[in-house]
Amino acid sequence: xxxxxxxPIVAIVGRPNVGKSTLFNRILRRxxxxxxxxPGVTRxxxxxVAEWGRRSFLLVDTGGYEMAETSRLTALVREQCRMAIxxxxxxxxxxxxxETDNPTxxxxxxxxxxxxxxxxxxxxxxxxxxRENVAAEFYxxxxxxxxxxxxxxxxGIADLLDAAVGCLPAVEAAALCPADAVRIAVVGRQNVGKSTLxxxxxxxxxxxxxxxxxxxRDSIDTPFERNGRRYxxxxxxxxxxxxxxxxxxxxxxxxxxxxxxxxxxVALIVLDAATGPVxxxxxxxxxxxxAGRACVLVVNKWDLVKREQDTMDKASAxxxxxxxxxxFAPILFISAKTGAGVSRILDTVESLLPQYRSRIETPAVNAxxxxxxxxxxxxxxxxxxxxxxxxxxxxxAPPTFTLFVNDPKLMHFSYERYLVNQFRERxxxxxxxxxIRLKKK
Numbered sequence: 001x002x003x004x005x006x007x008p009i010v011a012i013v014g015r016p017n018v019g020k021s022t023l024f025n026r027i028l029r030r031x032x033x034x035x036x037x038x039p040g041v042t043r044x045x046x047x048x049v050a051e052w053g054r055r056s057f058l059l060v061d062t063g064g065y066e067m068a069e070t071s072r073l074t075a076l077v078r079e080q081c082r083m084a085i086x087x088x089x090x091x092x093x094x095x096x097x098x099e100t101d102n103p104t105x106x107x108x109x110x111x112x113x114x115x116x117x118x119x120x121x122x123x124x125x126x127x128x129x130x131r132e133n134v135a136a137e138f139y140x141x142x143x144x145x146x147x148x149x150x151x152x153x154x155x156g157i158a159d160l161l162d163a164a165v166g167c168l169p170a171v172e173a174a175a176l177c178p179a180d181a182v183r184i185a186v187v188g189r190q191n192v193g194k195s196t197l198x199x200x201x202x203x204x205x206x207x208x209x210x211x212x213x214x215x216x217r218d219s220i221d222t223p224f225e226r227n228g229r230r231y232x233x234x235x236x237x238x239x240x241x242x243x244x245x246x247x248x249x250x251x252x253x254x255x256x257x258x259x260x261x262x263x264x265x266v267a268l269i270v271l272d273a274a275t276g277p278v279x280x281x282x283x284x285x286x287x288x289x290x291a292g293r294a295c296v297l298v299v300n301k302w303d304l305v306k307r308e309q310d311t312m313d314k315a316s317a318x319x320x321x322x323x324x325x326x327x328f329a330p331i332l333f334i335s336a337k338t339g340a341g342v343s344r345i346l347d348t349v350e351s352l353l354p355q356y357r358s359r360i361e362t363p364a365v366n367a368x369x370x371x372x373x374x375x376x377x378x379x380x381x382x383x384x385x386x387x388x389x390x391x392x393x394x395x396x397a398p399p400t401f402t403l404f405v406n407d408p409k410l411m412h413f414s415y416e417r418y419l420v421n422q423f424r425e426r427x428x429x430x431x432x433x434x435x436i437r438l439k440k441k
Contacts, residue, residue: 011091019124052162085112090164095123095141096123101140109142145163183265183266187268188269199336269281269295269296271299285297352432355428355430378415381412399427402438403436411438
């Protein structure tokens with residue numbers, strides 16, 4: 001993994017229905033990869049890591065800004081928008097070319113001018129030369145950087161991004177975080193004991209631990225060493241269900257927590273033994289799975305559970321049923337408060353790293369693939385049969401295998417799952433995620 005960096009932030013703002021989300025999707029589409037569509041994994045996000053001109057940045061979509069606070073919801077959206085503006089390094093202000101004199105646009109422009117930050121006015125829905133000429137009327141908003149675009153058709157997007165990326169601050173490596181350190185993100189819903197676990201792992205109170213939900217609002221990186229190995233623990237804000245994320249600062253905290261998963265090696269998914277797994281735990285685990293991270297299910301507060309002889313076995317079976325897409329993840333039962341079982345966490349992390357970073361030579365991959373196909377040939381779909389020509393490992397962390405096929409659309413999810421399980425068994429990748437990518441040959 002490259003040396004840890006803090007990504008600059010580009011925020012997209014504007015009133016409702018001007019095409020902010022269309023622009024958001026247009027920019028992100030340049031880097032999205034096809035991944036296994038696994039049931040139970042949420043893909044409903046309002047942020048993404050975008051790349052342009054060899055620069056990476058965090059792109060944040062915001063709700064539509066309205067002048068009048070007609071309801072609690074509109075007030076919250078305004079607050080969220082203001083928070084995104086405060087956090088952003090560069091702002092893309094989207095307006096609709098068909099409404100050249102909207103009072104809300106004027107209010108937003110005034111708000112943005114006061115920030116002193118680079119603001120790029122994206123006049124959207126300019127689908128032709130005539131509308132591009134009309135776009136000039138938006139100079140009355142007092143913003144010099146104006147770009148006529150069509151987010152739907154991609155027109156003018158390259159010029160807009162060239163200018164915006166050129167104003168991003170230089171990325172500086174985070175202090176005290178060496179490139180060879182193992183990064184461990186501690187994630188989970190609110191009040192499951194994440195900060196207490198971090199302190200227990202470190203052996204001292206390095207982060208605030210409090211019974212009040214939402215105490216941690218920023219992701220806090222803490223480097224430390226153990227047995228000559230360097231680690232960075234990332235304590236994150238509690239992730240709530242999207243519909244429950246109300247306050248602007250909390251929304252940004254959730255984004256920060258999810259972003260921590262994008263830059264870690266291993267995710268410790270902390271669960272509350274006293275309440276048992278809930279739906280939101282599955283959503284959080286889904287974020288970690290989608291990010292392709294090695295995962296450990298850490299059941300905290302185990303000291304509060306009344307135990308019988310087979311309590312742990314029953315709890316493990318229940319977790320496996322709840323987190324079917326994380327069938328490979330180890331399960332640990334601990335008490336961060338008393339320290340029971342905490343010492344096993346780093347040992348488990350160490351056991352995952354060789355698998356997570358493993359590299360398998362192409363001849364071995366193809367020899368294994370030949371055996372897999374002989375044991376179980378691809379099923380016929382729509383009167384056609386999937387033909388897999390050859391395969392190679394194209395990535396590590398997690399192990400990623402690219403299969404060259406006659407038609408990617410003929411791959412059924414059940415057969416893809418079969419191949420994943422076979423690769424896992426053949427190459428000893430029992431406790432880490434595996435990704436399969438398809439490429440037409």
